[in-house]
Amino acid sequence: MKKFLAIFLIGMVVIVGALFFHRWSEALLQGESPSQDQASERSLPQRDKRITESGRTAPVSNGSTGILLVNASNQLPQNYKPVELLRLYEQKGRHFQLAESDIEVCATVFDAMERMFAAAGRDDVSGFIITSGYRSFAEQAEIFATDKNGNAARPGTSEHETGLAFDVTAYGKKNFERTPQFAWLSKHCAEYGFIIRYPQGKEDVTGYPYEPWHYRYVGSPAAKEIMDKGIALEEYLEQS
Template sequence: MKKMGLFLLLAVLLLAGFRAVSESVAFPAISQPAASPSRSKSEDSFLILVNRDNPLPEDYAPQLTWLNNGLNRVRADIYEDLSAMLTAGTEEGLRFVVASAYRDREYQQGLLEEDMAILASAGYSRDEAYREATRTTMPPGCSEHETGLALDIVSLDNQRLEEAQEETPENIWLRENCWKYGFILRYPRGKEEITGIDYEPWHFRYVGRAAAEEITRLGLTLEEYLAR
């Protein structure tokens, strides 16, 4: 059963990897920065904690803007810093792809149901499939992607959502520099029991420049930072 569970988990992860490709094929993250709207929200709103224990209200509706790839949206007031970060990396010869950014509840529900269907087809009960699937795909209302503050950023040369992302020049650069632009690596290795999410080297979250600098300097997760 353990071998079967591992196989199915790998199948779910592979499906997630293919999603990255399907959502971003041949579209670099941001080519030329577009005119960016001025910020209208307080820094505190960048620190919203979203997880199983802290779901978003059903009427949560962030103000969004499109990225230049025409496929993804982010919260309008983080566009300027996101553009600056990806432009800086691009100028160093790196090639980024935004695999996923804002998702609404319906889309998030669809992703979860896809993963659960894989598990159910192998004999898992609905409850078992739900528990296993939510190790990698959050239930609707509990995903940071619904805030418009989170992005899955990958290398053009490897668009799979897999741990091997950490070996790409793009990911190495992001992990070393993202804090300068207000972003953190949201689900770091070794903090799984705190975040409740497996290590995701591709998942970056905007928290504002001051918070990102402190979180990175102290080696904290967002949960640990907010609990101080």
């Protein structure tokens, strides 16, 4: 009786084992490997890649808008270099001043800044000082490493690495938000394609505290919609 039971159990183990092996080999043949990677790839937001004029590959957040989204969960590659960076110091006859001589932004952004600050001047609002523009991955890494307050963005996740953003202040003023320069910019920036990238009340969406001094170029139809609706860039990209 014991012998019979032992043979029966061994037989069961062999049958169950064979069944498992059969299923496993079938799955392998059909390419059904454990699909954790595939599942997480599918759950990522829709992304595509765009080849820029210089042949570099730039990640684009949303194929239909072509607007570059950079935040904690949308990182730029380490070797990302914006196209056509201009050194603002070399652009003579500018309608704004510079806090440093090595500030750069993309050519398109400079054109829009020029038109915007010239228009502000016609409305008798001047004294804008640009304090920051493009930063390389290495520069952002240095800022991040030496930041004592924990406010600096991780390298690869700062908008300044796109060449599409600038920080501004007003001559002789500490609190930019209380200046006529800010009042003018917040009212008119969208006409020139700029948005207040980190608006008040959207801290949970952008992951940043309110920054009245940080402007991001997105082009004017998008900028107008974002500023009119009072939404964050993340929300705009989600709906379009």
